[in-house]
């Protein structure tokens with residue numbers, strides 16, 4: 245699905261975040277990208293989304309080198325990106341309306357009819373149909389994130405990219421949204437890449453885990469997590485052991501003051 249070949253990328257004036265970096269995912273896989281703050285997780289997601297481009301190397305999706313954002317890649321950001329003056333229903337319909345106007349290539353209105361809008365289906369599936377007429381300022385953080393997810397799913401993505409989507413939610417809300425995301429991923433046969441700095445979240449969401457460290461990242465460190473597909477994994481000793489392993493392998497963020 246995603247192929248990253250000899251990727252080099254850094255911001256002006258900084259050390260490269262990625263240097264000749266290779267990584268590959270298969271269709272239908274669930275990946276968590278785990279690493280400390282500042283290691284380049286969001287940047288990697290933007291490169292996969294076609295919002296930034298390699299300084300060297302290539303990013304391919306389904307064998308095609310990315311030159312622009314890809315219509316079937318859905319991106320969900322940490323701060324939801326909802327329009328405050330639009331209702332939940334209008335926010336969920338937003339992407340569809342934009343696509344209807346500009347067409348799937350972002351330039352031309354669609355030549356053939358699009359599939360019927362499935363806004364109501366997604367409002368129900370995310371459990372926000374009862375608050376569809378409310379505005380973002382009137383609903384909880386969990387409901388806002390559900391709205392953002394519904395908006396993205398209404399566009400029928402085959403690849404879901406999520407940047408720390410649950411980090412500002414309380415634990416029970418976070419856990420229920422993690423479970424719901426995995427259910428929908430299986431139902432819709434999506435590929436998933438979820439970026440997180442939280443070890444527990446990576447262990448729950450990632451059937452495979454890409455561990456990033458202090459830049460430059462030169463080699464993909466991949467950890468297999470087959471247990472994540474079993475229900476009740478969160479309560480297993482296997483899960484606890486994995487969290488411990490990840491904790492010991494995750495480099496702490498560089499501190500300003502060197503310890504003697």
Ligand code: ADP
Pocket residue numbers: 255256258261279280281282283284285286287288
């Ligand atoms: P993460 O998501 O893992 O916290 P980011 O990909 O956001 O990391 O950022 C990686 C590094 O690149 C950080 O040191 C950050 O300060 C820097 N960085 C991010 N965006 C920019 C930018 N637009 N311009 C310059 N530096 C940036």
Ligand code: MG
Pocket residue numbers: 285286287407
């Ligand atoms: Mg980030």
